[in-house]
Amino acid sequence: MTTKEKTVEIIRRLKKEYPEPKTVLNFKSTFELLVATILSAQATDILVNKVTEILFKKYRSIEDYAEVALSTLQKDLSSINFYKNKAKNIQGCARIIIERFDSKVPRTMEELISLPGVARKTANIILSNGYGINEGIAVDTHVKRLAYRLGLSKNEDPVRIEKDLMPLTPKQEWGTLSHLLIFHGRRICQAKKPRHQECVLYDICPSKAL
Known part of the structure; x- marks a missing residue:
């Protein structure tokens, strides 16, 4: 499985876990x-x-x-x-x-x-x-952590991480990927104690030994 194929598979699996990936910030405009x-x-x-x-x-x-x-x-x-x-x-x-x-x-x-x-x-x-415009991928601390753990980027700088993720991800999924990684980072792939046994990405994650 290439890294691009793995990224598509990550999105597919996480969409099943988080069927409505959108910002949790409240706003009307x-x-x-x-x-x-x-x-x-x-x-x-x-x-x-x-x-x-x-x-x-x-x-x-x-x-x-x-x-x-x-x-x-x-x-x-x-x-x-x-x-x-x-x-x-x-x-x-x-x-x-x-x-x-x-x-x-x-x-x-x-x-x-x-x-x-x-x-x-x-x-x-x-x-x-x-x-609803996809110009790039928003990289926060969760996206940064998961991109590294999943082997999608080795960079530390958010802009470089974004540039690594964009060619791996279908453009229509750029915004979705960010939300999916944020949700998964908060609930399962936490910074100090990742919950490996509950992770739907366990078998394709190179960091499962953490």
Whole structure:
């Protein structure tokens, strides 16, 4: 089995385990998805959803984020780590999107990564989950760990890992692969104690001796 064939088999098996692979972040608009994704850096999805449940009731439009005093937005985000920088980036995104993109979150990688606090991972999440566009594969800590353990990438840098995974994966599955690896990483292939005996990938995993 080639690495490409193995990747396709990994996707097939994980789809059976996780039939609805999508982000667990709550949002009702693409800008809300952008806000939630920025907040999710080094924070749990559970905490982010708890914060945005209140935040999204207070801030109803992109203009609300652009016009509020930064200190107020920071206070509203104070339960999230790095809240000062995240608030600054969210407000910066809102103002740039209003000014340059007619209040609509951009639909291209190049435009998205021009926004403050938005790198490829965040841009990929927005494109895939907000617009159904596959421009790449979002690589977080789970994707990084599983890509290495499954023998799909030996790199440490997320951008290089993404470049390793893309040619191995059918383009229409790029967004799906990220979600599948995240779900599997959280539930089975955990960092410290991977649950090998419960893993549907056990027989094709080169790291099963861990």
